[in-house]
Amino acid sequence: MRPALAAWLLLSLLRGPGAEDTCGGPPAAPSRSVPAPRLSAEERLSPHMPQALRCDACHAIAFQIEEQLSKAEKKVGKKALKESDYIEVLERTCSQDWERYGVLELDGEKRLAGPGLPMEQPLSVMVSGGPWPSRLSKMCLGSVGEQGEARIYGAHRRGPGALRQLLCHGDKGPCGGRKDGAPAAPKALQNEL
Numbered sequence: 001m002r003p004a005l006a007a008w009l010l011l012s013l014l015r016g017p018g019a020e021d022t023c024g025g026p027p028a029a030p031s032r033s034v035p036a037p038r039l040s041a042e043e044r045l046s047p048h049m050p051q052a053l054r055c056d057a058c059h060a061i062a063f064q065i066e067e068q069l070s071k072a073e074k075k076v077g078k079k080a081l082k083e084s085d086y087i088e089v090l091e092r093t094c095s096q097d098w099e100r101y102g103v104l105e106l107d108g109e110k111r112l113a114g115p116g117l118p119m120e121q122p123l124s125v126m127v128s129g130g131p132w133p134s135r136l137s138k139m140c141l142g143s144v145g146e147q148g149e150a151r152i153y154g155a156h157r158r159g160p161g162a163l164r165q166l167l168c169h170g171d172k173g174p175c176g177g178r179k180d181g182a183p184a185a186p187k188a189l190q191n192e193l
Helices: 002-015 039-047 051-075 082-096 132-147 149-158 161-169
Strands: 102-107 111-113
Touching: 051 082, 051 111, 051 132, 051 149, 051 161, 082 132, 082 149, 132 149, 132 161, 149 161
Parallel strands: none
Antiparallel strands: 102 111
């Protein structure tokens, strides 16, 4: 009996991996392939956030500002921050590395992905790094400069919806006054600093 067992074991090893499929074992799971999003020249090379991704970027910025201001308030017992403190938090927020954000393609549409942004599809490839962190930082600094630190902090104190409305959905916001968060039709490009 032992020689038969040894022979069977030797034959099993010689057949190699995957041999069990021919002997009625469980079928192999189907493989899936998810391509990385195809980026246009603007999306790859421009120093500015592409127009189609500005609404998503604004929501990411509002989320990060809200998170950082809330953390700072917790340190002082949820009291209002002093002007110098919230200015410092806003500067630090805009200057962070933003490496957790990138672009992915969902149903043929490119979307920004990362903390504070909805993920609609569990199986996708996100392209991060590259120009995305500096674009988010630049856009964050532009939003703070345009709205002003005091106005942003006041909106934060009213709640996350007020901050998103101020930064993203107002008349000049990249979401074009829409409350649903979907990007508006592309606007004419403007010069940015």
